[in-house]
Amino acid sequence: MDKIKIIMISDAHDMEGRLVEKGLQDLFSKDEVTLFNCADLKIEYCIGCFSCRYKTPGKCVHNDGMVDILPHLVASDVIVLLTRMEYGCYSPLIKRILDRTITFETPFLRTANGETHLEPRYPKKRKLLTVAYDENIDSEEAVIFTHLTKRNAINFDAEWRRPVFIREGEDIEKKLRRAYGDLLK
């Protein structure tokens, strides 16, 4: 069987984040993982110019770290996002990368879940797993993030997996192992 191709995008920079990042690397030790950590990347903001839609389809005006990330995103079976929780949302660093993934879609609309969305430019059966950590994540933030990632999965044209929430002091390994089982389904 081919190894599962995993792209992992992580904003881990402190102890807490690095522990979860390490936990994920151990978890995926038998898979083919490519890890991108925001600390090593220079990513410009999306400027909303839509050049990637109608001037140079699929290509952004910025020539930066995204050029390395996108081929792995395209080839991936599983997209893993590791992010600090901020108000039920991603951290700003992870979001910079996500904003730049609109090249992942064509300009054309489709209907999904009874709403308008865009066609994927690189259709493939992928899965989206998100892991959010913070000292404390309240139940409302968890609900917001769950909804958000469900919506992101639609726009990534990926199968959604329930996010993992890791608060300070929680058993990282146990939580991640459960998520891995879920991922294989």
Next chain:
Amino acid sequence: MKKVIFLNGSPKRKRAVSEKFLKIAEDCLEGQIQGEKLYIYESEFSDEYFDRIYEADAVVMALPLYIDCLPARVLEFMAESKEYLKNREEKRPELYFIINCGFLEYSQNDTAIKIIEKYAEKNGLNYRGGVSVGSGAMILQSRKKDILEKVLKDMAEEAGAFHYPENMPEKTVRKINVDMPRFLFKAKADKLWVEAGAKKGLDKKALRAKYY
């Protein structure tokens, strides 16, 4: 006079749809408030910058929906202002939003609105609701233009007033999008991109090309 800050949270800045919506709100309060406009995508997040914003009585933030939530730099604004607000004792302004998304349905903004509300709650801002717009790029050219202008003005008046009538509902979110079946919205939007591509010598197939 009430001091109101208008924050533009779109990277398109003056060319953004958010700017047009913000302008409608601003114009309606002309002469009645002391207003100032700031652009999140061109600002340094210094203490002086945050002083200007958080010394106001009300902040109206206009922004686009990006990947089902807030644009990266708006999140950065929130993260940085959290640090700033930790050290600030004084009163907290009211917070209003105007969010718009490209897709037809205003309901696509709901999660982002929750994030704004959470930001306000965690930083002690007085969250007052706002306006949620679907089909943001099309709505000012549609029959819904007048209603949109009216709800933007209603919200602006609330932001510009020191006292609310007693029966005024708190935290109102006014929701609006063009009045159009989905298939027609798709036909219209797709046509715009086909035309934009054609001007660059690109046909439909080229617009769908895989770059990687």
